Structure formats: C-alpha cells, structure tokens
Amino acid sequence: MSEQSEHNSGRDLPRDQLEPIVQQPMELDFLLGQELAVCFQDLDGVHEFKTCYGDVYKAVNALRDYARLLIIACEQWKLSGFHRALYEYHSEKLCEIAGKLQRGIGYDYDQAVARCQRKKKQKQKESDIGEDALVLAFRQTTDFAVKKEENTDVFDSPWETDDEKSESTD
Numbered sequence: 001m002s003e004q005s006e007h008n009s010g011r012d013l014p015r016d017q018l019e020p021i022v023q024q025p026m027e028l029d030f031l032l033g034q035e036l037a038v039c040f041q042d043l044d045g046v047h048e049f050k051t052c053y054g055d056v057y058k059a060v061n062a063l064r065d066y067a068r069l070l071i072i073a074c075e076q077w078k079l080s081g082f083h084r085a086l087y088e089y090h091s092e093k094l095c096e097i098a099g100k101l102q103r104g105i106g107y108d109y110d111q112a113v114a115r116c117q118r119k120k121k122q123k124q125k126e127s128d129i130g131e132d133a134l135v136l137a138f139r140q141t142t143d144f145a146v147k148k149e150e151n152t153d154v155f156d157s158p159w160e161t162d163d164e165k166s167e168s169t170d
Helices: 003-007 053-076 081-105 109-121 127-150 162-169
Strands: 035-042 043-054
Touching: 003 043, 035 127, 043 053
Parallel strands: none
Antiparallel strands: 035 043
C-alpha cells in the first residue's frame, strides 16, 4: 500500500481534534418552543418550513465542525491539486452557510469555541461524586446490619422455644 493511500484510509485522523469541541450548557427551554420560519425561493416558487433555535444552533455547529474536518483532512492526507481545492472550496462554502445561519439566530460559533477552551483550561475537580455515593450507601447498609445485630436480643424472639412449648401443653 502506498504512502498516499495509507493517509487516505482515515485511520490517522487525531481523535482529540475531531471530537466535538463545543460543549456548553444553554438554557433553551424558552426558545425551543418558539419556531422560526425559514423561507427560500427556487424555480418552483417560494418554500417555507418551520424550525427552532436549537435545530439551527446544531446545524451551525455541524457545518463548522465539518468544514474544520475537511481542512484537517487536507493537511493530514497531504492532498494536492483538485482534491485539495475541492475540499477547501467546500469548507469555505460551509462556513459561509453557517455564518448566515448564526447571524440569523444571534449565535457566534467562534466565541462559543473560545469559551469552551477557557473552561477546558480550568483545573478540574478531583472528586468522583458517583464513587462517594456508592461508598456512603455501602456504609449505610453495613451500619444498619451491625445495629440490627446489636439490638437483636435472644430473649425477645417472637418464636416459642422448645421449653415454652412443653410447658404450655402440660
């Protein structure tokens, strides 16, 4: 297998660069219910469909991430000529489309990425809340079992002993 075809296999693409880079919590409940009307005209006439802010937001992120993926592929696969020009052209067009959409909803992808990278640089807490909950639950069950054994008195048994049975039948 030649070096060029090895690069085109796609196995060399770095996962950390290609995973989603924008992860941010947003309060969209009040916006998700509001639909936006999107209109366009082609040879068949005017077309309109309704969508919501969250859908357009996800479309912008997907378009920009895919445009970035095309550029990374050009560099890593060492594309040249027609293939490189085609990937770069598609990347530019995807960014233009994403730009129109994000301006329409008042969203800034680059600003969101910068905010995400700042949060990523902040030191993460070294605590595992899930583990703490499991440890506490285990301790609670073992403490309960120990207390139950301590409080159980042999003489308080609800069952009759053999001696008591023989006395009551006499």
